[in-house]
Amino acid sequence: xxxxxxxxxxxxxxxxxxxxxxxxxxxxxxxxxxxxxxxxxxxxxxxxxxxxxxxxxxxxxxxxxxxxxxxxxxxxxxxxxxxxxxxxxxxxxxxxxxxxxxxxxxxxxxxxxxx
Numbered sequence: 001x002x003x004x005x006x007x008x009x010x011x012x013x014x015x016x017x018x019x020x021x022x023x024x025x026x027x028x029x030x031x032x033x034x035x036x037x038x039x040x041x042x043x044x045x046x047x048x049x050x051x052x053x054x055x056x057x058x059x060x061x062x063x064x065x066x067x068x069x070x071x072x073x074x075x076x077x078x079x080x081x082x083x084x085x086x087x088x089x090x091x092x093x094x095x096x097x098x099x100x101x102x103x104x105x106x107x108x109x110x111x112x113x114x115x
Contacts, residue, residue, distance in 0.1 A: 042067045046061070052086055092106045
């Protein structure tokens with residue numbers, strides 16, 4: 001028996017914002033990624049990974065299921081070694097624990113400047 005689930009009835013995690021506690025090189029910085037569930041159903045626990053300048057820098061698991069319309073936050077503490085530009089790549093649901101209506105919005109790449 002094949003069961004087909006309509007995309008409208010699935011969760012949809014989407015990386016929307018990256019916040020930094022500060023932008024000063026040499027000081028501990030907390031990176032916070034907001035991941036709302038824009039789908040119709042709850043998303044189970046998932047893992048978010050952080051990459052800085054292409055290197056794996058850490059990961060965070062969601063604290064529980066993320067209900068439809070709610071936001072999960074993934075946090076990483078990191079000390080940037082020097083001033084300059086850094087590419088931050090964040091991938092939500094890296095283990096594909098959540099079957100979603102759209103997978104392509106699980107990645108965010110942005111460049112930040114640390115002074």
